[in-house]
Amino acid sequence: MTDSSPAVAPEDASENAFQDAGAAAPDVVQEPRLWHKDGWMARVIKNEDDDGWAVEMIKDGEPEPALVGPWTMGRDKKNPKPLDTSAFNTLVKTASEVLRRHEQQLRALLHKRVGLSTGEGDIDVTLDIVPDEYEPYALLTALDAFGEQIAQVRVAPTFKLTQARAQTWAEGGFGRID
Structure with a gap:
């Protein structure tokens, strides 16, 4: 019985020998x-x-x-x-x-932004919801005109960010929100 498989040329065999065995082919x-x-x-x-x-x-x-x-x-x-x-x-x-x-x-859905004008300049207030499976929460952050963080508080993931709520938070000195 004869083998009908094609013969491998010696140069093909040596070329394959240098390939990284750990590298997965696409x-x-x-x-x-x-x-x-x-x-x-x-x-x-x-x-x-x-x-x-x-x-x-x-x-x-x-x-x-x-x-x-x-x-x-x-x-x-x-x-x-x-x-x-x-x-x-x-x-x-x-x-x-x-x-x-x-x-x-x-x-x-998870990121909201509101812009404010205050006596100290323009401020962006962002709300970022963290949809954790066990303990979801949101971060309310105030940023100055240069993108530098002024304040950040943790709030409920159901917190609704509105212009009025952001303004009240800023006027209150960016304290804790209940």
Whole structure:
């Protein structure tokens, strides 16, 4: 019985011998229904809502897909169209934008800012909510026109920052808020 596997040229073998065994090669998969490249995985799945197909984009390390959307049927009208470079790149761009918007929305929910004019100059008052699983809290901070911290107090995560409350805090000398 003869071995049909291709022979390895000596220069190929010596080149591989110098590669760092501890360095992980990039995990690139490019199959018709599964692509994994540059920290993203695109997977074509059966659409649970109808007879069609869907594609989900999952960022490495994330438990949930960042994007799930309809996927095109192939020419046979039964199977999905295979993934390709162009489609994968478009899906990565779209999923990245979805994540970016989600992060912006979360930041807007957890960070508020109010500007004040006082006798000592302009002041920014910020409220940063720290959504700790066990003990959430918020930090109310006063910053001068140069961004230097004037005062900071810990408040309840339900504290509502308004222009009037910030003004009252400043007029009271930035003391503790109950």
